[in-house]
Structures are given as structure tokens and as C-alpha cells.
Amino acid sequence: MKVLVVGAGQMGGGIAHVAALSGDEVTLLDREQRFVDGAIATMRKNLDRGVEKGRVTPQDRDAALGRITPAAAWREFDVDVAIEAATENEELKRDIFRKLDASTPERTILASNTSSISITQLAAVTKRPERVIGMHYMNPVPVMKLVEIIRGIATAPQTYETIRALAVQHGKTPVEARNYPGFISNRILCPMLNEAVFALQEGVGTVESIDTVMKLGMNHPMGPLELADFIGLDTLLAIMEVLVEGYGDPKYRPCPLLREYVDAGWHGRKTGLGFYDWRGGERRARTDLTASGVPAFSGDGTAAPSGASAQAPAGVANGAR
Numbered sequence: 001m002k003v004l005v006v007g008a009g010q011m012g013g014g015i016a017h018v019a020a021l022s023g024d025e026v027t028l029l030d031r032e033q034r035f036v037d038g039a040i041a042t043m044r045k046n047l048d049r050g051v052e053k054g055r056v057t058p059q060d061r062d063a064a065l066g067r068i069t070p071a072a073a074w075r076e077f078d079v080d081v082a083i084e085a086a087t088e089n090e091e092l093k094r095d096i097f098r099k100l101d102a103s104t105p106e107r108t109i110l111a112s113n114t115s116s117i118s119i120t121q122l123a124a125v126t127k128r129p130e131r132v133i134g135m136h137y138m139n140p141v142p143v144m145k146l147v148e149i150i151r152g153i154a155t156a157p158q159t160y161e162t163i164r165a166l167a168v169q170h171g172k173t174p175v176e177a178r179n180y181p182g183f184i185s186n187r188i189l190c191p192m193l194n195e196a197v198f199a200l201q202e203g204v205g206t207v208e209s210i211d212t213v214m215k216l217g218m219n220h221p222m223g224p225l226e227l228a229d230f231i232g233l234d235t236l237l238a239i240m241e242v243l244v245e246g247y248g249d250p251k252y253r254p255c256p257l258l259r260e261y262v263d264a265g266w267h268g269r270k271t272g273l274g275f276y277d278w279r280g281g282e283r284r285a286r287t288d289l290t291a292s293g294v295p296a297f298s299g300d301g302t303a304a305p306s307g308a309s310a311q312a313p314a315g316v317a318n319g320a321r
């Protein structure tokens, strides 16, 4: 198949990797050439590792890399399937779907890798809602076996069958989910990750202890704060916003500490800082914050000024009434 992947971040790069390795001709498009170059460099590194471990032959690696065409500007794309994997933002994705509708032939299926946004809403900005569908890969794409498939309300059965077969060709197990905010995966996962940030904010535990409890106590392979760093804190926040708006239930409200990290540009592993320090490629505890994930408090304002108790009547210096 001829496949266009829009967005060359963690997910788009991974989708291009599995598609090209399975024989698809892939065009990888991002806003700027440097993002596409970065994704192809990561793909080359991961494929080299696959060769070292004997999982990929050198010939297959070279053929896969040869099937990738980089792109940094919109033009006509003669492809069978377009998979959108850009930043989790509804307005941005609507704009991309309008552009996809105008830049691809009528036969092209337009799929979104969105984590939470309504497929019906994305389909509604196109003239082909019957050929719009959700195709939700997991991170890291070359490793994770699942693809959640989500039909919009107008998605045609043939579109579903084609995308299901493509997921299988990419080595994945497809599972269908209904078009509700967060689908199955993030409806269940993201509130747990958000709750871990609340636990941190409230001082129930430290970054390390929260992750250790969930790893050793619940047998999770990765702690929730580490996983949040892997997903991207901007993406987690965006998903929580879709959940709280979509269900109108305050149980999904994003934790303020999560929002503050995102405001600071601490988006997790991909930007180098999150609940952990990923600069240098390894997971390390942050040294600029307390173990509670916040800066050390000065203590100013928490005690009476020195000497106050000597002048004031007993009890007043302590604020007692």
C-alpha cells in the first residue's frame, strides 16, 4: 500500500517504521524538515538495533529505509491510506483532515492515531466521512502489539476491513472500540496516571514511591509517572481535557500539577524533563525538585518572626485564640 503519515513525532515515526518494514511505500510529513529527519534517524537507530539482535535482516532494514519519502510541505499525495499522528489537539487535527481531504484522491482512507478525539468530529470536516476511521497505535509502535480501531458514526464497513487488514500487516492485533472519548485504552489508563499526579501533588508519596508501589504491588511493568513521561505530559493533559469535556464528569479533571509541568515545557521524555530527568537518554531522579516533584519550600511565612513569642502573651505567637 501507499501510506502517508502526518506528524513525525514519537508515534508518526514509529508508524512509518512498522509500515515501511511490512512493505508499504511511506511518505512521512511534518511541519519542518528537521522533525522528519529526526524521525528517520530514530528509525535507522531502532532498525540497526533490530539487526544487532537478529530480529531484522540488513536487507530488510535497507529496503524499509528505502521505502520512506520525507516531506515537509503539503502537496498532492496519491496514497491509499493517510494516517494522521500529529499533536493531540482537536483544532489542529480538524485542519489536517481538511488538508488531507483536499490533497488526496477520493479513494484514500483517512485514519487518525488520536488518543481520545471523536472520529465522527474529524470525519465531519471532510467530504468522505465513510472513509474516515480511528487507528490507534500504542507507544513504542514497533514494540506494542495493539491497534485500537474506532469507527466514526458514518464509517463504511469496507473502510474498517481495509484498516483492520493493514493493522495485521503491520504485525498488530486489532481491537475495536466505540467512539467515546478516550476509547477503551485511554478511558481507563489516563485517569489512573492523572490520579498518580494527584497523589504526588498531595504528598501521598514521592515520584519514586508512587512508581514503586504500582510496579511491585500491582505488577505494572512501569510506574504511572514514568509511563506518563513516556506518553508525553502534553498528550496526557490533552486527553484528560477531552475526557472531562466529553463526559462532563469532574472525576476526569486534570491535576493542576500536571498542567503546571506542561506549562513549564516539561513534557516528559521527549523534551528531557518530566517527573524524571531523561536528558542523557537514561531515567534519573530530578535533582532540581524535591522528591515530591515540586521545588523546595523556603519556609518563610510558616513560623512567627523570631522574638515575637517573648513579647506576646502566651498562645498568641502560635496563632491560638
Ligand SMILES: NC(=O)c1ccc[n+]([C@@H]2O[C@H](COP(=O)([O-])OP(=O)(O)OC[C@H]3O[C@@H](n4cnc5c(N)ncnc54)[C@H](O)[C@@H]3O)[C@@H](O)[C@H]2O)c1
Binding pocket: 006, 007, 008, 009, 010, 011, 012, 029, 030, 031, 032, 035, 085, 086, 087, 088, 089, 092, 096, 113, 114, 115, 116, 136, 137, 138, 139, 230, 231, 232, 235, 270
Ligand atoms: N505518546 C503516546 O504514547 C501516544 C500513544 C498513542 C497515540 N498517541 C497520539 O499520537 C499523536 C501524536 O503523539 P506523539 O506522542 O507522537 O506526539 P509528538 O509530540 O511526539 O509528535 C507530534 C508531531 O506532530 C507534528 N505536527 C504538529 N502539527 C503538525 C501539522 N500541522 N502538520 C504536520 N505535523 C504536525 C509535530 O511537529 C510533532 O513532530 C497524538 O494524537 C497522540 O494523542 C500518542
